[in-house]
Amino acid sequence: MSERLISSEVEIAADPGVAFEAFTAELDLWWVRGPINFHDSARAIEMRCEPGVGGRLLEVYDEAAGDVLELARITAWEPGTRLAWQSSLDDVETEIRFDPSAGGTTVSVVARIPADGLDRGGTAWVRVVPPWFGDWCVRRDSADRRPDEIARLAVGVYYERPVAAARWLADVLGFRYLGELPEEKDSSADEPDDPPWMEFRIGHGSLMLFKLEGERHGAPSHVPWIYVDDVGAHFDHARANGATIVEELHDKWGLPLYVTDDLEGNRWTIAQARPTMR
Missing domain, CATH: 3.30.530.20 (START domain)
Known part of the structure; x- marks a missing residue:
């Protein structure tokens, strides 16, 4: 060799x-x-x-x-x-x-x-x-000079096609992927169709995507909340890119937010971040 x-x-x-x-x-x-x-x-x-x-x-x-x-x-x-x-x-x-x-x-x-x-x-x-x-x-010119440590709460979401889901979350909801987004493999290929690890970073939170084994049962029971800098612009971008809007952009408890389903029916609440949120 x-x-x-x-x-x-x-x-x-x-x-x-x-x-x-x-x-x-x-x-x-x-x-x-x-x-x-x-x-x-x-x-x-x-x-x-x-x-x-x-x-x-x-x-x-x-x-x-x-x-x-x-x-x-x-x-x-x-x-x-x-x-x-x-x-x-x-x-x-x-x-x-x-x-x-x-x-x-x-x-x-x-x-x-x-x-x-x-x-x-x-x-x-x-x-x-x-x-x-x-x-x-x-x-780096404007970043905090402390290590960007992750929060104690992380979320794992399971998908039948996690690579396709990762690309959807990045393209439609603008989530920041840690690395280069993988390409979905041909299902007929011999190689594995999913990478071993896929992770997004949202603020200090870690969002991980995994392969769903078996069938999905029932409606989603857990709805992650994601805080963004400009929820109005975020809503317009998501709707323009085909997101399934479950609740239109509205104020709830004085907090602007909207609710959307992703390509496999998992539900997300997108809300306005406060200026002090990291």
């Missing part, structure tokens, strides 16, 4: 020096917290990149006790140009390049798996850097 390469890239509206600093020093700010985004999600409190060759990429559990998981060792540290590390958990080598572009910087990620080498998750950076770091760089 020969060496395998996996790559991705993202355009950042900042110069290479700023992009490098944001990537390394602000790792804990752009790393998305979620149920499956750490090796030990129940204990992780920080993601850290130690500067310089020989520095470590760490998943921190207890700073005072020195309880950390070493993810990788830095092998190249060239501010504004290049960063590289060797995974401590498998055989994957990762290189990040910061190349000037017309819009700022092209951040390229290349993961190398040596011949007969193992990938136990080291290539994940190829998948997460474009959506997570790209999103952070769009928001």
Whole structure:
């Protein structure tokens, strides 16, 4: 077996020096917290990149006790140009390049798996850097400088066609998907028709989509409430894109809201957010 390469890239509206600093020093700010985004999600409190060759990429559990998981060792540290590390958990080598572009910087990620080498998750950076770091760089000038921790309440919704549902929720209701929306596979294909994990982030809340096994019984008994910045514009967009409106936009208890069913009949209440909501 020969060496395998996996790559991705993202355009950042900042110069290479700023992009490098944001990537390394602000790792804990752009790393998305979620149920499956750490090796030990129940204990992780920080993601850290130690500067310089020989520095470590760490998943921190207890700073005072020195309880950390070493993810990788830095092998190249060239501010504004290049960063590289060797995974401590498998055989994957990762290189990040910061190349000037017309819009700022092209951040390229290349993961190398040596011949007969193992990938136990080291290539994940190829998948997460474009959506997570790209999103952070769009928001960083005005974003809170505290890690964007998820709320204690998360919602899982089950669909016969979760990929189609994810695209509907993104396109019609404007929910923010964590990553690149998957494409629905041909039902006749041999490969699985659904990815293993699909997650939206709504404020600090995590909305997860799962495959419905078996038949759906009865009318929906749980109705999630989603708060949006401009419920009037949101209502107009949803209706224009074919949403099944159950209750028109109206005031209830002084709160503007509307109710809609999605493509599989799950019900959602969309309400106006207060200016202070995060």
